[in-house]
Amino acid sequence: MNLSVLQVLLGLVLIKQCTSLNILGIYPYHGKSHFLVFRVFLHELANRGHNVTIISHYPEKDPPANYHDISLAGTMKIIEDNTPVEKSYMTLLDVSVFLGTIGTENCKVMLANRQVQNLIKQKPKFDVILVEQFNTDCGLGIAYKLGAPVVSMSSHTLMPFHYQRLGIPYNPSYTPFHFLGGGSKPTLYQRVERVVFDFYFRTMYSLITQRNDQQILAQYFDDIPPLEELARQSKLLLLYQHFSLTGSTLYPANVIEVAGYHVKDAKPLTGDLKKFVDEAENGVVYISFGSVVKAATMPSDKVKAILDTINELPYRFIWKWEDKMLKYDKNKLYISDWLPQVDILGHKKTVAFLSHGGMGGTTEAVHFGVPIVAMPIGGDQPANAAAIEESGFGLVLEINDLTKENLLASFKKVLDPKFRERVKEISSAWHDRPMRSLDTTIYWTEYAARHPNFTFRTTAADTPYYQFIQLDVYVIFAAILAIIYIIFKALIYLCCGSKTKKAVNKKSKRQ
Structure with a gap:
């Protein structure tokens, strides 16, 4: 009996070792509120036996045995209690500049870190790499160099510049905008407001933030593909929202709603x-x-x-x-x-x-x-x-x-x-969910590691934008209508023009 118990325990240990994953997490943003969400999930990965290495500004003081930090602490001032209570268009423009500037700075600081450089040079085998999707795609460049499948993560709803890479249609008539109010029932003014700021934020990110990040990566590596292309290759996005609060949305199968996993049981007050x-x-x-x-x-x-x-x-x-x-x-x-x-x-x-x-x-x-x-x-x-x-x-x-x-x-x-x-x-x-949000998040992370050769993104993400909005179809229809109009006008001219010509000839003969 004792031998049987020992065999079972040994078997469980071997199973745990066989299923243990080597996971890298890349979290270059230094906002405390973001990492507080991710931290619970990362600890749970370690508690379940996975070997976890984390690049962040928040190293653990007493980490689990299989939790390893590559610390960026002290390189940037932590974002905490520094935003004034005011709301205006000028504030929103300041936010856009801040996101772009800080995103580029996050990229510089991370790539300049000696431990990060050593990690890339040594190229340890990772089964899956977790990358925060917020204000920089710099982490995707590191993931590319390490050659592991990427699972993107968010601590909030989608940013304006993330829709297209995921093949998600953005319609200002009913789709909430990250930085503006109005929800799913915006007024006409709010719809105009969304169109303007959606174009502004996407343009700023593409032409400034992403371009700067690409140039910073090029200082270290000469083979990084366009970051937007790497973003489309992410296996999954674990999105921190849930339809019971934010409503139904048109998300593809590789966007998984997981909000709630960071909330622990309440402890007694003291x-x-x-x-x-x-x-x-x-x-x-x-x-x-x-x-x-x-x-x-x-x-x-x-x-x-x-x-x-x-x-x-x-x-x-x-x-x-x-x-x-x-x-x-x-x-x-x-x-x-x-x-x-x-x-x-x-x-x-x-x-x-x-x-x-x-x-x-x-x-x-x-x-x-x-x-x-x-x-x-x-x-x-x-x-x-x-x-x-x-x-x-x-x-x-x-x-x-x-x-x-x-x-x-x-x-x-x-x-x-x-x-x-x-x-x-x-x-x-x-x-009321099939699995707890934390279990769901863990499951899909492990799923991406188990199926690294499959891509789960919608084909809409690979469709050229002019096709995505059916511009070429509309051009064809417009051309057909124009041809019909020209033919119709020509027929009228031929018909009415010949009659007019005959009438003029008859009149001239009478004279």
């Missing part, structure tokens, strides 16, 4: 925060604008509107706030520059969430069934906020419309029992 929440007789409202937006930059009249609302409602409030100079009622409001967001949202006394609408916080709120009042600032937040409102999970309150009266009305609506019932239904649908 210390003063626990005491503050436990003593909240009517419940708690949580306020946070994420790790990037600095709430303390909010205009004073907007801060006053929030504080006045806090004093008006019977709930206690917890606010992620960076400035210790704020004057407030400590019996009603708890502030800190760092808060255990998942533990707060997962607490049974948390009744609502005033948020900027970032995908991380939105995902956590949906996971725990906490309604949102979304006040989007930038990035994907306007699109997320529109999805929140359209799905019935919350409301949108624009920063320019923030007053005590509007905020009170928003909170009263999302805290209505009927509204909260709808929120619980959406949360239930969010959880």
